[in-house]
Amino acid sequence: MRRLSSIMAGFAAITVGSATAAPFTYVNERFGTVCTFPDDIFTDRQPEPENGDGQVWLSADGASLTCSCILNIDNDTPKGFIAAEQASKEQSYTIAYSKTGKDWAVLSGRKDGKIFYERRLFGRDGVIRTVWIDYPPALNSKYDPIVGAIAGSLKGP
Template structure:
């Protein structure tokens, strides 16, 4: 039932944003990371990196979406990830929202003048799966309705 309600929320968010939005589901072959997003918004698929860890899509208006996976070689935890990011003193980087659960973490804030929203799943298989959306603050009303549904679509095998 949760999967169906997440899908319905995604379709509703897409319909509110674009009359012709088309959901696309990406599956990363290396890590099994899965995310769904409107491919009529994120249209410019970048070349996949040689290591096969994920994919990046860009938009004409300056937004980006990343769906990827990495090996959790440092045994990072959701709470440890959030704490480390909140402690960062990187210029132009500010966390405005964070939350962590048993096997997930969410961050949102500003980086290099753009709003970002990132969700990570810490899998029992030793993989951290991530979806991240970045967009200019002037486009907040366009991308905010999409972010939750895109982040909620993140899953692994």
Template sequence: MLSRSSFLAVIATIAATNVVAAPFTYVNERFGTVCTFPDDIFTDRQPEPDNGDGQQWLSADGASLICSGILNIDDDTPKGFVAAEKASSEPGYKVTYSKASKDWAVLSGLKDGNIFYERRLFGRDGVIRTVWIEYPPAAKSKYDPLVGAIAGSLKAR
């Protein structure tokens, strides 16, 4: 369940964007990943993958949101994850911002011409929980105010 202060932060951020948005809380049954987002923006729920690791939603203006989990089989750390992503030579992928603590990491940058923001929580239960938000640069003024609240809602059930 989303804490009262996190829920209020999501509502305040949504209200500040001048977009009437209804908050929706997704809970992934397999990994216990939880995130809250405006489901009147991310309206097109994609089919859940066979492995049940998460869910993706699309918006009418080309944005996407993924809330998922994976087993941390390589015993990855936030700092290791950030270092690997910053060193990536994947074409069209560039990290422009990163931050890591002992149990979370944040990345932002460009992927194939879109802006992305990713937050990962490294759980003591051996699960990495992720929220990934991607949107076209033309929609930056719409999504930038939402990213922090959506990413901040990521947690373990």
């Protein structure tokens, strides 16, 4: 219950004065992944891929949110994921922050000119659950306060 309270508090800065009373909770039917976010910001739901591995939402101001899942067929770990990302040679990709726990990893930085925040959960069920949020740097005062709450809402069954 404490976690839900902190998620709701994270959204309070954005939803105060808006028409939306409660955030939207997405549940992925294939993997049971859950992600909660303000649907008055991420309003443009993209078509779900045929394999049912997740969903993408876009905002009117150029941000995007992805909640997705993959099977962990390579037995990847949080530390292995971070190490691989830090070794990336992709020109438009820089990592400013990374942290791992027993079954999770977080990355933040810039990709293709946008700020990104990614959280991955490595489930005992062999599924990696991911939330990815990116937004233009000029909008960091709008998105920085809510990315932690959105990422913290990511969970599996």
